[in-house]
Structures are given as C-alpha cells and as structure tokens.
Amino acid sequence: MIRTRLKQTAAVAALLGIGAVVAGAAQAESLDQVMKRRNLTQKDLLSAAKTYTPTGGRDEFVAFSSGGQSGQVIVYGIPSMRILKYIAVFTPEPWQGYGYDEESKAVLAQGKIGGRDITWGDTHHPAITETNGDYDGQWLFINDKSSPRLAVISLHDFETQQIVVNPVMQSEHGGAFVTPNSDYVIEASQYPAPLGGGFAPLEEFNEKYRGAVTYWKFDREAGRIDQSKSFSIELPPYSQDLSDAGKGVSDGWSFTNSFCTERYVGGIERGRPPFEAGCSANDTDFLHVFNWKKAEEVYKAGKTTKINGHDVISLKTAVDEGILFLIPEPKSPHGVDVSPDGKYIVVGGKLDSQVSIYSFEKIQASIAAKKFSGVDAYGVPIIDIKDALHKQVALGLGPLHTQYDAKPCVAYTSLYVDSQVAKYDYCEGKILDKVSVHYNIGHLMSMEGDSVHPKGKYVVALNKLAIDRFNPVGPLHPQNHQLIDVSGDKMEVIYDMPLPLGEPHYSVAIAADKLKPLVRYKFGTDSRTGKTSPVATRPGQERIERSPGEVKVFGTLIRSHITPEIVEVEEGDKVSFHLTNTERAEDEVHGFAVSGHNVNLSVEPGKTATAAFTADRPGVYPYYCTEFCSALHLEMEGYLLVKPKGLAQAAAVQTAGVTYAKGDFDKQYKSCVDTQAVIDSVVGYITSTNFKDFPQVVSMVEDATDQLNFAADARKKADEAAKKEDWQNATLWAGQWWQYQVKAADIGLRAKTFLEQNGAKKVK
Ligand code: CUK
Numbered sequence: 134m135i136r137t138r139l140k141q142t143a144a145v146a147a148l149l150g151i152g153a154v155v156a157g158a159a160q161a162e163s164l165d166q167v168m169k170r171r172n173l174t175q176k177d178l179l180s181a182a183k184t185y186t187p188t189g190g191r192d193e194f195v196a197f198s199s200g201g202q203s204g205q206v207i208v209y210g211i212p213s214m215r216i217l218k219y220i221a222v223f224t225p226e227p228w229q230g231y232g233y234d235e236e237s238k239a240v241l242a243q244g245k246i247g248g249r250d251i252t253w254g255d256t257h258h259p260a261i262t263e264t265n266g267d268y269d270g271q272w273l274f275i276n277d278k279s280s281p282r283l284a285v286i287s288l289h290d291f292e293t294q295q296i297v298v299n300p301v302m303q304s305e306h307g308g309a310f311v312t313p314n315s316d317y318v319i320e321a322s323q324y325p326a327p328l329g330g331g332f333a334p335l336e337e338f339n340e341k342y343r344g345a346v347t348y349w350k351f352d353r354e355a356g357r358i359d360q361s362k363s364f365s366i367e368l369p370p371y372s373q374d375l376s377d378a379g380k381g382v383s384d385g386w387s388f389t390n391s392f393c394t395e396r397y398v399g400g401i402e403r404g405r406p407p408f409e410a411g412c413s414a415n416d417t418d419f420l421h422v423f424n425w426k427k428a429e430e431v432y433k434a435g436k437t438t439k440i441n442g443h444d445v446i447s448l449k450t451a452v453d454e455g456i457l458f459l460i461p462e463p464k465s466p467h468g469v470d471v472s473p474d475g476k477y478i479v480v481g482g483k484l485d486s487q488v489s490i491y492s493f494e495k496i497q498a499s500i501a502a503k504k505f506s507g508v509d510a511y512g513v514p515i516i517d518i519k520d521a522l523h524k525q526v527a528l529g530l531g532p533l534h535t536q537y538d539a540k541p542c543v544a545y546t547s548l549y550v551d552s553q554v555a556k557y558d559y560c561e562g563k564i565l566d567k568v569s570v571h572y573n574i575g576h577l578m579s580m581e582g583d584s585v586h587p588k589g590k591y592v593v594a595l596n597k598l599a600i601d602r603f604n605p606v607g608p609l610h611p612q613n614h615q616l617i618d619v620s621g622d623k624m625e626v627i628y629d630m631p632l633p634l635g636e637p638h639y640s641v642a643i644a645a646d647k648l649k650p651l652v653r654y655k656f657g658t659d660s661r662t663g664k665t666s667p668v669a670t671r672p673g674q675e676r677i678e679r680s681p682g683e684v685k686v687f688g689t690l691i692r693s694h695i696t697p698e699i700v701e702v703e704e705g706d707k708v709s710f711h712l713t714n715t716e717r718a719e720d721e722v723h724g725f726a727v728s729g730h731n732v733n734l735s736v737e738p739g740k741t742a743t744a745a746f747t748a749d750r751p752g753v754y755p756y757y758c759t760e761f762c763s764a765l766h767l768e769m770e771g772y773l774l775v776k777p778k779g780l781a782q783a784a785a786v787q788t789a790g791v792t793y794a795k796g797d798f799d800k801q802y803k804s805c806v807d808t809q810a811v812i813d814s815v816v817g818y819i820t821s822t823n824f825k826d827f828p829q830v831v832s833m834v835e836d837a838t839d840q841l842n843f844a845a846d847a848r849k850k851a852d853e854a855a856k857k858e859d860w861q862n863a864t865l866w867a868g869q870w871w872q873y874q875v876k877a878a879d880i881g882l883r884a885k886t887f888l889e890q891n892g893a894k895k896v897k
C-alpha cells in the first residue's frame with residue numbers, strides 16, 4: 134500500500150509536466166482528403182464552419198426547448214446545436230435527483246391533481262421573463278398541456294422551483310406567454326369542460342362546458358406565481374388555442390385564437406362523424422381579443438365569481454366591461470404571434486394557404502366606434518374580419534407559427550403541409566424567400582424572435598417528422614431540429630440535430646451573455662426554495678440525532694468522504710440523511726445512493742439535500758457517492774447498518790485488516806514531504822503569474838487552499854499519534870494528509886494548465 138502511494142507521488146510529479154513527449158503520429162490528412170473520404174461538398178464545409186465550435190468554445194445563443202412528453206425542458210447551444218442540459222420539470226429525473234430528494238419531491242407534489250401524482254407532463258411553450266419586452270434571462274415558464282399546469286424554473290440554477298395547477302381548466306394549450314414585464318403569465322384552455330371540474334353530460338355542452346384564459350400573477354421578487362393575485366376569464370366552449378401578449382402599442386391586450394367554434398361534439402362509437410370532421414366545417418374560427426389591463430381592474434374591483442377559491446370574470450361581465458372581442462380567422466387557425474412593435478398580429482391557419490395579418494390600430498378603431506358585425510351565441514361582440522385585417526399573404530400550405538427577424542417588417546412562418554419556412558415582408562405582404570425543411574415543421578424559433586428586439590441570424594425549424602434523416606433506431610424516430618442560417622438573403626439549412634427525448638413544440642433562444650447562472654450555491658442552499666436549508670450542516674457539526682423510531686443524519690460531503698461513514702439504525706426506523714456539499718470548487722458535485730432504498734441525491738457545491746426512507750429490512754446497505762469526483766471517488770463510501778429489532782449489542786471489537794508499524798509511518802511521512810515539494814513548485818508557478826486576473830483560477834486557488842488546510846489538520850493528527858507511538862493511527866492520518874495533498878495538486882495542475890492555455894503573464 135505504501136509502495137503504491139510512493140508510485141502515485143511520482144505520478145503526480147509526472148502529471149505536473151515532467152512527462153515524456155508522445156512519439157510522432159502518422160502524417161495528418163489534408164482537408165481535401167477528408168472531403169473526399171467523407172464525400173463532402175464545399176457547401177458542407179461552409180455549413181460546418183458556421184456551426185463547428187472548437188473545444189472549450191461557447192455558443193452565441195442558448196435555446197430552451199419544450200421536451201414534449203418527457204415533461205422536461207431541453208437546453209442547447211446555437212449554432213453548435215449541442216445539448217447542454219435537460220431540466221427536469223414535471224417528471225422525475227435521477228441525474229438531478231429530481232423526484233428523489235425531499236426538496237424536489239415537494240415541488241412535484243405541488244403538481245398533484247386531486248391528490249393524484251402526475252409523474253409526466255406534455256410541455257409545449259416555454260417563455261423567458263421579459264423586462265420592457267426584452268428577454269432578461271431570469272426565469273423560465275413552461276406549461277403542461279395534458280394536465281393544466283405551469284412551472285417556474287429559476288435560470289440562476291436551471292432548476293424547477295414551482296408548479297401551479299390551473300384551478301378551473303381540465304386541459305390547456307395556450308401557455309406560457311408573458312406580458313412585456315412578466316407581470317402575468319397567460320395560460321388558455323384547450324378542450325372545453327365544466328369550469329372548476331365536476332360532471333356535466335355532453336348534451337349540455339353549449340350550456341355547461343366552457344373555455345377560460347388565466348392570467349397568473351408573477352411575483353418577480355419572490356420568483357413565484359402568486360395564486361392569490363391571479364384571475365381567469367370565462368370563455369365560450371370553443372377550443373381556445375395559442376396566445377400571445379400585446380407589446381408596445383398593444384401592451385395591455387392579449388390575443389388567443391381558437392378552433393372548433395362549431396362546438397361540435399364527436400362520438401364515432403355513437404355513429405357520429407369524428408371531431409375532426411365537425412370541428413373544421415366552418416370557414417372561419419375566432420381570434421379572441423382581450424383587454425387584460427381592463428380585466429385586471431375588474432378583478433381588483435371584485436367583480437368576479439369564485440371557482441375553487443379562484444377569481445373568475447364571467448363571460449357576461451367580460452362582455453359588459455369591454456374586456457373580450459372576437460374576430461373571424463381562417464381556417465383551423467393555430468399560431469398567433471404579435472410583431473415586435475406590437476402593431477400587427479399574425480395568425481396561421483392549418484387548412485389555409487395564407488397568413489392573416491391583423492392591424493391592432495384597426496381593431497381599436499372598430500372597438501372605439503362600436504362597429505361590430507354581430508355577436509356570437511354568448512353575446513360576445515364580433516369585429517368584421519375586413520375591419521381588422523391589414524393584409525393576407527398567400528405563403529403556401531398549412532401556415533402555423535410565426536417568428537420575427539431583426540430587420541423591420543421581416544417574419545418567418547412555418548408551413549406544415551409544404552414542409553417549408555417562408556420569409557416575407559408582413560408590412561408589404563411580399564414573399565422574400567422559402568426554404569425546404571425535413572419534414573412537416575411545427576413551430577420555428579428565431580433568436581429572441583418573439584421579443585421586442587429579435588436578433589435575426591438563425592431560425593430553427595422544429596420538425597414533426599424525421600423519417601430518413603438519421604441512422605435508424607427503430608420505429609420511434611428522434612425529433613429533428615434544423616438550423617437555418619438567415620443572415621443572408623437566401624435561407625440555408627446548415628445543421629440537423631436529433632432530439633431523442635420527446636416531441637418539442639415551442640422553443641425560445643436567448644443571447645447567451647444574458648444568462649448569469651450560479652457557479653456554486655451559497656452554503657447550505659435548498660435549491661428548490663432558493664433559501665438556506667434549515668437542515669444545512671457545517672463541517673465539524675456533523676451528527677446523528679436519535680429519537681424513538683427516528684434517526685436523523687446531519688452530514689457533509691467533500692472529496693472524498695461522506696461524514697458520517699457508518700450509520701447504525703434499528704429495523705423500522707424512519708431515517709433521513711440531510712447532506713450538505715461543502716465544496717467550493719466548480720463542478721465538484723457529489724451524489725448519494727443507498728443500496729436497495731431508492732435513494733439517489735445530486736448534491737452540487739453548496740447545496741443541501743435530503744433523502745428520507747423507512748429502514749424496514751434488516752441488513753447491511755453500502756452507500757456511496759455516484760459522481761466520479763476525485764481519484765478516491767470509489768472510496769467515498771459508507772455503511773447503513775439496519776439491525777434487527779431487539780438485537781443485543783455485539784461486542785465492540787473492531788479489527789483492522791492491516792496493521793502498521795513505525796517503518797510504515799516513516800515511509801508515508803516521507804512521501805508526503807516529497808509531494809509537498811511538488812505542490813510548492815506548482816504554487817510557485819501560479820503565484821508568479823497574474824492568476825488573479827482569471828476568476829476561474831482564483832476559485833481553484835481558493836479550493837486548493839481549502840485542501841491544504843485540511844492537509845495541515847491531518848498532518849497535525851498524524852504528528853500527535855506519532856508522539857504517542859500509535860503507529861496505526863499515525864500512519865492512517867499521514868495517509869489522509871497525503872490524500873488532501875493529491876487533491877490540492879490536482880487542482881493546482883488544472884489551474885496551471887488553464888493559465889498556460891489562456892496566456893497568463895509572468896509578474897515576478
Ligand atoms: S403547438 Cu405543437 S406545433 Cu402546442 Cu404550439 Cu403548434
């Protein structure tokens with residue numbers, strides 16, 4: 134064992150730069166040869182150059198994509214299209230410990246419906262918080278279409294912190310869409326049902342079934358939706374679809390389209406034609422136009438009805454107070470997207486060949502003049518389509534969703550049936566370009582393309598089918614996001630990215646430099662509340678608290694040990710491990726898993742997480758860290774001993790596997806002293822540079838200093854034991870001293886490499 138350590142000392146020295154040069158490799162291939170071998174064209178090379186991101190390179194934009202049925206959010210970089218993270222939202226996700234630690238279980242539990250766990254979600258539309266209509270990169274919202282819920286994700290740590298259940302709807306689609314200062318998050322229902330739940334026969338569809346739109350109040354300071362300050366508006370039983378908030382001139386208004394205004398109820402098994410036939414019979418459906426500022430006043434004035442304790446403005450009040458208007462929109466409409474200046478509202482019709490561009494000014498003129506073509510069956514005033522349209526542009530078949538460019542009046546609309554993206558001038562109504570995508574595009578995303586200042590450069594096509602684009606992996610194909618370069622006059626598809634997680638609907642992309650995520654948590658943070666955890670434990674304060682039937686472990690995690698290492702409980706005890714990662718080093722995550730108990734934590738630097746379970750089976754259960762965190766990661770282990778009830782205390786004789794004598798101690802001690810010389814040389818190098826100009830290195834130096842302080846402490850213990858000629862403990866503590874030295878050397882080496890590669894200068 135000692136000899137191994139000596140060898141390791143040599144290895145550390147070798148790592149630090151006294152190594153041999155790798156012998157000459159075969160002649161490198163030329164670019165021409167690679168092109169030939171891989172059958173690449175000049176155009177391919179150009180695309181590669183536009184998307185390739187060299188090692189260590191960063192992306193210009195970060196995209197947040199819905200993860201569809203996975204109930205997650207997918208984060209990736211643009212233009213490299215490299216996936217960076219899956220954010221667990223509605224679905225348990227082991228790597229992040231989501232749904233395994235008690236803190237995140239509490240978040241998932243907020244999403245229960247009628248006491249039932251819903252362990253997945255159908256995520257559709259992410260929205261980043263906005264300030265004056267610009268993305269601010271602080272919070273992210275996403276909806277669940279299947280069970281009407283909305284989640285709040287902190288962009289400080291990319292973790293889900295809140296789930297709210299819609300109190301009146303049974304399904305939804307048109308969320309999450311934010312108002313220009315994120316005062317409200319809009320969520321509109323999809324399939325009508327009795328508001329607030331409960332049964333009503335389908336024969337009473339017209340009378341008892343309803344749609345709704347909810348305005349969730351976002352409390353930015355708390356970073357939470359405030360359910361007590363949120364309200365809804367009752368709507369006719371149409372299938373309300375997507376929404377968008379007005380901005381600029383149209384701030385204070387919002388728009389939600391709809392289909393199946395026929396209010397058709399299918400029933401194939403009852404001999405009726407299916408929903409799809411009856412729901413697409415009319416030539417037009419209705420765009421809903423809301424004065425939400427007015428609705429807010431009406432809500433604050435208390436002119437609401439309570440449903441499940443939630444304030445609802447009735448359809449009648451909405452009409453009487455001038456909150457709701459309808460405008461016909463052709464045919465089976467889908468997306469509704471407000472232009473960056475707020476002057477136009479673009480609607481795509483799935484069964485139409487044109488987009489309809491409504492003018493906010495014209496809509497307002499009609500409302501002011503009370504010029505309506507009639508009312509619907511519920512008394513809602515209808516504005517004549519001719520009085521509201523700015524233009525209709527024939528783009529192609531199946532226009533769905535629209536995003537905007539940095540250039541004024543330029544928009545991109547997805548054409549589902551044609552499998553194309555159309556670029557056009559929506560002010561003049563002129564098509565500028567079209568590009569084919571593969572296949573059947575749903576949403577599309579331009580950079581910050583639904584904000585008041587879109588960034589242009591790229592559009593991503595979110596295709597519904599991949600078919601032949603990738604290596605086959607069975608009947609369930611990956612999703613395909615195609616990157617389109619839109620910087621020139623002609624759009625060019627330059628990259629295909631398979632997404633193997635769920636069917637993404639909408640995505641949003643933000644300039645990467647607007648995101649300022651944490652490197653580490655403040656000591657003892659509960660990442661799900663963002664506050665200091667009441668069970669955070671400082672190093673040296675680790676303890677086991679026992680009460681009848683209950684054992685609470687307050688522990689810490691640091692390279693490479695779990696404190697405590699042995700936990701003895703009795704069969705039937707309720708056990709909780711409250712673990713705090715006391716690392717300050719970047720990316721030094723520790724996991725925690727207990728054999729056979731479904732215990733799995735991810736504890737990032739500074740975080741506190743809790744695993745709770747009942748120890749109902751006597752036995753010996755190893756626990757360990759699940760992240761390869763250091764050279765001694767495998768030794769980051771411990772035992773949970775579950776004693777059978779009533780077992781007499783065994784004789785407490787612990788036998789060591791190996792015994793050590795003075796000679797062993799001397800050898801170990803010498804190897805520590807040798808290692809210290811190596812460390813000193815690295816420290817000498819680092820401190821001779823301008824390392825303080827590199828924040829990453831400063832934090833590594835902090836971490837290494839921590840490790841060296843731990844080393845000094847272990848050395849003291851070794852010295853004390855040696856003084857008592859307790860060679861067993863003296864040798865073991867000297868070994869621990871060496872462990873800390875290796876960690877310090879490891880970090881020092883990383884810092885040295887960083888400085889060398891990033892052009893650090895000698896200062897002394
Ligand atoms: S929806 Cu899926 S393609 Cu949910 Cu926004 Cu249009």
Ligand code: CUA
Nearest residue numbers: 758760762766
């Ligand atoms: Cu901590 Cu492995």
